[in-house]
Amino acid sequence: MNASVSQQRTFIKKSAVSPTSWDSINWNKIQRYVEKLQQRIYHAESCGNKRKVRDLQRLLMRSESALLLSIRQATQINKGKRTAGVDGYKALTERERMALYNKMKNMNIMCHNPKPAYRTYIKKKNGKLRPLGIPTIKDRIYQNIAKLALEPQWETKFEPGSYGFRPKRSCQDAIMAIYCKVGKANSRKQWIFEGDFRGCFDNLNHDYILEQIKDFPACDIIKKWLKAGFVDNNVFNETEFGTPQGGIISPLLANIALHGMEAELGITYKVMNKKRDGLVHENRGTKAVVRYADDFVVICSSKNEAESIYELLQPYLDKRGLELAEDKTRITHIDEGFNFLGFNVKRYKVTTSKSGFKVLIKPSKESIKRARKTISETAKSLTGKNVDILIGKLNPIILGIANYWSTEVSSKVFGSLDKHLWDIQYKFLRRLHPTKGKKWIVKKYYKKDMYGQSKNKWILTGPISGKQLTRFSWRPIVRHELIKFNNSPFDKNLKEYFERRNIKEFERDNVALRQKLAKKQSYKCPLCGYSIIDGKEGLERHHKIPKIKGGNNTIKNQQLVHISCHIDHHRLHPAKGTLPTEAQLRAEKKWRVKGGKVIRK
Numbered sequence: 001m002n003a004s005v006s007q008q009r010t011f012i013k014k015s016a017v018s019p020t021s022w023d024s025i026n027w028n029k030i031q032r033y034v035e036k037l038q039q040r041i042y043h044a045e046s047c048g049n050k051r052k053v054r055d056l057q058r059l060l061m062r063s064e065s066a067l068l069l070s071i072r073q074a075t076q077i078n079k080g081k082r083t084a085g086v087d088g089y090k091a092l093t094e095r096e097r098m099a100l101y102n103k104m105k106n107m108n109i110m111c112h113n114p115k116p117a118y119r120t121y122i123k124k125k126n127g128k129l130r131p132l133g134i135p136t137i138k139d140r141i142y143q144n145i146a147k148l149a150l151e152p153q154w155e156t157k158f159e160p161g162s163y164g165f166r167p168k169r170s171c172q173d174a175i176m177a178i179y180c181k182v183g184k185a186n187s188r189k190q191w192i193f194e195g196d197f198r199g200c201f202d203n204l205n206h207d208y209i210l211e212q213i214k215d216f217p218a219c220d221i222i223k224k225w226l227k228a229g230f231v232d233n234n235v236f237n238e239t240e241f242g243t244p245q246g247g248i249i250s251p252l253l254a255n256i257a258l259h260g261m262e263a264e265l266g267i268t269y270k271v272m273n274k275k276r277d278g279l280v281h282e283n284r285g286t287k288a289v290v291r292y293a294d295d296f297v298v299i300c301s302s303k304n305e306a307e308s309i310y311e312l313l314q315p316y317l318d319k320r321g322l323e324l325a326e327d328k329t330r331i332t333h334i335d336e337g338f339n340f341l342g343f344n345v346k347r348y349k350v351t352t353s354k355s356g357f358k359v360l361i362k363p364s365k366e367s368i369k370r371a372r373k374t375i376s377e378t379a380k381s382l383t384g385k386n387v388d389i390l391i392g393k394l395n396p397i398i399l400g401i402a403n404y405w406s407t408e409v410s411s412k413v414f415g416s417l418d419k420h421l422w423d424i425q426y427k428f429l430r431r432l433h434p435t436k437g438k439k440w441i442v443k444k445y446y447k448k449d450m451y452g453q454s455k456n457k458w459i460l461t462g463p464i465s466g467k468q469l470t471r472f473s474w475r476p477i478v479r480h481e482l483i484k485f486n487n488s489p490f491d492k493n494l495k496e497y498f499e500r501r502n503i504k505e506f507e508r509d510n511v512a513l514r515q516k517l518a519k520k521q522s523y524k525c526p527l528c529g530y531s532i533i534d535g536k537e538g539l540e541r542h543h544k545i546p547k548i549k550g551g552n553n554t555i556k557n558q559q560l561v562h563i564s565c566h567i568d569h570h571r572l573h574p575a576k577g578t579l580p581t582e583a584q585l586r587a588e589k590k591w592r593v594k595g596g597k598v599i600r601k
Contacts (some may be wrong), residue, residue: 195297
């Protein structure tokens with residue numbers, strides 16, 4: 001054991017190879033190293049070897065590889081990378097990231113003293129405000145390091161009915177799990193207890209969380225994060241309860257706190273058979289739970305059983321300092337239907353089934369209404385702008401909504417939203433050209449589909465960029481495959497299983513052009529060599545030969561790359577005629593400007 005740890009420490013030093021510049025880092029090698037350590041933690045916890053788990057967690061948290069990955073995650077990949085904490089510090093350039101790494105590489109996470117979070121607010125779906133706690137950049141980096149070490153340990157413990165904020169588990173998995181429990185013709189589970197925790201993140205009991213992770217080597221620093229407080233309108237506030245929404249480690253801590261609902265309700269599983277992709281289990285008993293973060297449903301076989309759930313859950317709630325939101329907690333029959341994660345689940349009478357009933361899952365009326373409102377408000381806010389800007393703003397919204405709904409019964413909804421989209425765009429064009437007639441507008445802005453997804457010749461096309469407005473109905477309905485029982489990406493024996501799932505999900509969520517590019521690239525980013533289908537980072541299309549140098553928009557001249565890789569590539573290799581910014585010139589010291597031209601030193 002000691003010899004193994006000594007060899008591992010030596011390997012850490014060799015694996016990180018303290019980089020001299022940010023663009024010289026081999027991210028593929030570092031990612032593989034961290035993943036290997038996480039797999040070892042998962043395996044050791046599965047075998048019950050607690051001492052080895054702690055040793056491996058310490059090694060991971062002290063490694064330079066974990067530090068580099070966490071700096072990249074917090075300052076380059078995360079959406080909140082441009083938002084500073086209470087110290088106002090951000091690291092957006094390679095020079096700043098490298099300076100941050102050099103400063104932190106000799107520091108110990110165990111000795112870190114966190115700063116309070118910066119409190120800000122965002123609007124919720126119901127119009128109320130959701131408080132967010134934004135940690136400093138250093139705290140975010142250390143939180144990511146702690147998460148890298150803690151998550152694989154708890155992935156062996158989490159219940160199979162938990163789907164929120166877990167790797168390779170999604171809303172679609174939660175919805176499909178519900179369908180598998182109520183959709184069978186002979187299913188007796190027809191009563192639904194809908195539950196929602198009131199202010200879940202703000203009220204979780206700190207002592208209970210710390211008791212669950214007391215053996216974790218960085219337990220003390222997690223306690224400091226929980227007790228660090230927040231600054232709201234320049235006033236410091238202490239935190240006695242809850243985990244700040246906005247912290248990288250907060251969703252994991254919330255899942256740890258909420259773990260145990262199935263055990264509290266007496267739900268167990270029976271092993272049916274063993275297959276290549278893991279064990280096949282069947283839910284035993286008359287109850288089943290599906291939980292996504294703080295939203296959950298308990299599926300029961302009788303109304304009396306559903307009515308008893310609240311009493312059964314009371315000890316569970318008391319331990320964690322939680323209570324159920326009365327306005328969101330109700331008992332319904334599957335024939336009445338219920339809403340969950342933006343979908344409506346309901347059983348209908350049909351003549352095509354032997355049982356005479358069929359469960360259908362459709363987008364809920366509330367989520368359809370929100371989608372229409374979002375499209376309308378976006379178009380209205382762009383009044384006076386050109387069509388290219390409208391297309392650039394609407395396409396991501398349309399694709400996001402269509403991808404989310406494309407796993408369920410959504411064809412009719414897509415058709416109605418396309419009609420709404422047509423009305424919105426035509427009103428936009430009439431406002432843009434009030435003196436022009438319909439024929440002039442049609443001739444200027446409507447072309448046939450250039451990607452061959454439809455034979456329709458009435459596709460809104462940008463006259464400058466040539467980009468076209470996508471449609472909801474172009475997204476095919478593809479059923480989602482439910483993740484098997486408690487399969488985890490940290491299990492090295494399931495590598496092929498998750499690679500197949502990643503490819504299927506990528507093909508479901510992306511247009512035909514992206515699918516062709518990804519397949520051509522063997523699903524790797526050509527700039528960094530790492531996977532583009534793991535869902536860890538956004539993607540963009542990159543032109544091998546820039547347009548400014550005569551490049552075109554053909555598939556042969558395009559590649560699918562990570563957004564951060566794309567930004568770094570163009571910053572380090574600016575196209576001819578493109579001047580780098582003053583900050584880039586200072587940071588790289590490789591360029592100078594002479595006579596309005598960029599010249600390499």
